[in-house]
Amino acid sequence: MNLILLFPEDFVATDRVLLSGRRLRHVLEVHRAAVGQCLCVGEAGGRIGRGEVLRLDDDGLELAVTFEREPPPPLPVTLLLTLPRPKVLKRVLLAATSLGVKRIVLMNSFRVEKSFWKSPALVGEGLREPLILGLEQARDTVLPEVLLKPLFKPFVEDELPALSVGSTRLVAHPLTERACPREVFSPVTLAVGPEGGFIPYEIEKLQEAGFLPCALGERILRVETAVTTLLARLF
Missing domain, CATH: 2.40.240.20 (Hypothetical PUA domain-like; domain 1)
Structure with missing residues (x-):
């Protein structure tokens, strides 16, 4: 602390x-x-x-x-994160909060288990605790906004274009040869899927919403490793 x-x-x-x-x-x-x-x-x-x-x-x-x-300035990023298992979710929320992310969208994916959406980690103190720990770690005071979007297609088609307007739209995808950009320092909306990546249909829908696939290399990373590495590379 x-x-x-x-x-x-x-x-x-x-x-x-x-x-x-x-x-x-x-x-x-x-x-x-x-x-x-x-x-x-x-x-x-x-x-x-x-x-x-x-x-x-x-x-x-x-x-x-x-x-x-005043507290440290926030990162100009909206993090779209496919809902991981509860223990991983807590680690990712703590890390993202400590790095200065102020809007986190937990979204669905074909590879997300339905039971994850019923986890106590998504409500009340279960959700609030890792955010507070992240702020305490980084000497920050502003809690991130966390949005829950359990329906992939309606969210991506109906809400995501407006939510990401005016930003560079990126989706982490291990099967593309395009490298993740460095030192962007302008608003970014970053989508990070499960460890196996988004399925082709989901990548297609995200591309229709203006998202550009990018990768960190050939290695498949754990979600918590990928999120921190992507944010460090971008900002």
Whole structure:
């Protein structure tokens, strides 16, 4: 935890917070902080600053907080991710959030198991936890928007053109010889399929929506490896 992310319910005064649970345990066991020490804090959706430890024991962590600077700028990318298995999803969401992705669309594909859409990882704290961990890791405060699109064809035909307008549209596809571009630094909509890639019909539909297939080479990568590698290469 490189930043303690604070939410409205944490504030007991305009400049005081009282924390318990996971964040308290982390400060006690990992930071091993003491009264008078300053920790990096951030207000969810807002600025980053410092929290001076006023009290720290097994019952709670009390901080006097001030906010001084803006969070780091986001990546100009919309990530379209075919829904992976729940454990992989958590790792990808954490990594993408820590890299600065602010819009993630979880979409369907022929190779996505139907049971994945019923996972607790898609609702409530199951979805929120890896996003928060990603922000804490990267010292960021702005939660990504996560959209669920369980129907491939209606999404790609009816919604995706407007969602991706004004951006470079790319789809990662291991069977193309076209290399993924480098250092784009302009808006990108990036579609990443399952480890076996999108099926030909899905690639065709994405191409009709203006997406250009690109690859990272001959190797077939795990989803979490492909996402981080593509983002690093693009930006």
